[in-house]
Amino acid sequence: MDSCRLCKEEGGALIWSGEDCRIVQVNDPGLPGFCRVIWHQHIAEMSALNHAQRHLLMRIVVDVEEVIASAMKPVKINLASLGNQVPHLHWHIIPRYEDDPYFPDSVWSEKRRDTNEVVALKRQAMAELLPVLIREKADSWTGKDSK
Ligand SMILES: [Zn+2]
Secondary structure, three states, rough: OOOOOHHHHOOOEEEEEEOOEEEEEOOOOOOOOOOOEEOOOOOHEEEEEEEEHHHHHHHHHHHHHHHHHHHOOOOOOEEEEOOOOOOOOOEEEEEEEOOOOOOOOOOOOOOOOOOOOHHHHHHHHHHHOOOHHHHHOOOOOOOOOOO
């Protein structure tokens, strides 16, 4: 698809890429740790995937959620698949904090505040560990020995 951003671009800083999908980290200083799992092929809906593909995609999404939860200790993680603007299958995995710019609204809502600068820097430092921690999990998705 010529007009599709996720067909043309990675969609963030690449963390991992497998046969079917990739994981990227979104560079948004207000939302450290924000990751996306993006299906490679231009498909709009989960129901267009076969059962094995659905299972793999959800497994990766939940594993990324688990890594983010344990590394970033957010108060909540938001999982979202919208695709209204970019109808190319992707999941957002967003750690949320009570003092993040949009809490308790969705991250696509109007900004309410700036996070304290020191707190934001600490979270940014934790977010920088995510690529290594996520790649560690990736061995179990590709069938390679996870040791
Ligand atoms: Zn696309």
